[in-house]
Structures are given as C-alpha cells and as structure tokens.
Amino acid sequence: QAERQLELLGDGYALGWCHLARGWYLWLLGEVAEADRFSLLANENLAARGDRFGQGMSLNNLGVIYAGTDQREKSLEVELKSLRLSEEANNYRLQSWTLNNIAANYDSMGQTEMALEYYLRSLEAARRIDDREQMVTTLGNLGLASIHLGHLEQSEAFYAEAVRIARELGSSRLEARALIVQAVGLQTDTLWSQSQGLLRVARA
Numbered sequence: 001q002a003e004r005q006l007e008l009l010g011d012g013y014a015l016g017w018c019h020l021a022r023g024w025y026l027w028l029l030g031e032v033a034e035a036d037r038f039s040l041l042a043n044e045n046l047a048a049r050g051d052r053f054g055q056g057m058s059l060n061n062l063g064v065i066y067a068g069t070d071q072r073e074k075s076l077e078v079e080l081k082s083l084r085l086s087e088e089a090n091n092y093r094l095q096s097w098t099l100n101n102i103a104a105n106y107d108s109m110g111q112t113e114m115a116l117e118y119y120l121r122s123l124e125a126a127r128r129i130d131d132r133e134q135m136v137t138t139l140g141n142l143g144l145a146s147i148h149l150g151h152l153e154q155s156e157a158f159y160a161e162a163v164r165i166a167r168e169l170g171s172s173r174l175e176a177r178a179l180i181v182q183a184v185g186l187q188t189d190t191l192w193s194q195s196q197g198l199l200r201v202a203r204a
Contacts, residue, residue, distance in 0.1 A: 016045030020058050027065055035065055053094065056085035060098050067105060076105045096125035096134050100141065107141075112148045119145060136162045136174045140181040155182075 023038035039062045046054035059082035066075035079102045086094035103118035119142045126134040139162035146155035159182045166174035 013045070013049050013051065016042050016049065016051070016054060016058075019045060020054065020061065023058070024061050027061070027068075032065065032069060036062070039065065052085045053089040053091050056082045056089060056091070056094050056098070059085065060094065060101065063098070063101050063105075067101065067108075072105050072109050076102060076109075079105065092125045092129045093131060093134070096122045096129075096131065096138070099125060100134075100138055103141065103145070107145055107148065112145050116142065116145045116149070132165050132169055133171075133174060136166050136169075136171075136178060139165070140178045143178075143182055 019038045019042035023035045023042055026038060027035035039058050043055055043058035043062070046058060059078045063075045063079035063082060066072075066078065079098055082098045083095065083102065086098055099118050099122035103115040103122060105115075106112070106118060107115035119138055123135060123138045123142065126132075126138055139158045143155045143158035143162065146152070146158060159178055162178040163175055166172075166178060
C-alpha cells in the first residue's frame, strides 16, 4: 500500500528505498525471486536519482542474494559495482560490508589469498568509523581465511582480537560467535584442504 501511494505521488526516491527494504525482507523470508526483483527495482530507481549510497546498498543486497543461491561470480560482479559506489559516496560502513562480501565470494571460489586482501580492507574501513561489531565479524572471517591458508598462528591472533573487542563491548553474543567460527574453522580445515585440492585438479 505504501508503495502504491508513493507511485501515485511520483516520489521515485522514497519508492526506491521502499523497494530496497522490501527486497531485503523478502530475502530473509526465503522469497528469492521476489527479493531479486525488488532489489533490482530499487537499484533502477535510486540510480536514476543519482543516489550512490542507495544504489550501492541495493547492489550489496543483490550480491548477498546471489551468493546465497550459489551464484558466486554474479555476486562478485555486483559487489564490485557496490564497492565503487560506496567509495564514491565516501561511506565506510557500506565499504566494509561490501568488501567483506567480496572476500567471502573469493574464499568460496578457492581464491583465499585474494579473500584475505579484501577482508583486511574491510577491517580497515570498519576501524575508520569505529564500527566494532563489524570489526569482530571481519576479524572472525580473517581468522577463518587464515585457517584455510594454513596460517594457524595468524588465525589465532585474529580470533584473539575479535574476542577482546567483543568483551570490551560487553557482548557475549559477539564473543560466542567468534569462538564458534574459530572452532568450526579448525574442525573443517582438513575437509577444506581436501576440497580445494580437488578443485585445483578439476581446473588443471
């Protein structure tokens, strides 16, 4: 109903943000096709009005949708566009989110060295605005990528920093998340190494 009223009023900017919110909500509900459709509509509306931040957000959401449906290359394509827009908008929070998603795509595609580079850039963006919750998330991802590369001491350092920040925030939720990611990462390290070995053979 709100979208219909905005259409009648001709408020394309507000309609774009309404589409953006609806697309994300539909994704959380598991309505993938509709989430994709509304996120694309949001991107179209916000791009037409020169809203680089809004357009970057819509592309970031699309990247999450594509990654969640195992369309990694498509996800990477839109996330790289989102990164460019977030840099033009000078929005470090969106930059950190997008860099994190780009890194996750590279990691899932077996390009873990590249993933590590983007995770470090995500961490730096989060630090610039003191987004400590995002820092904990990114440090956990850095720890996991380091495990994939066999850098266990480096991984331990990343997880230790994540736990320290979580404790400073007084967040048992963030602390537990970091510890769980570390435990799962260590337990699956052997399986990861085996799967990446098979991937390299298949590409040869």
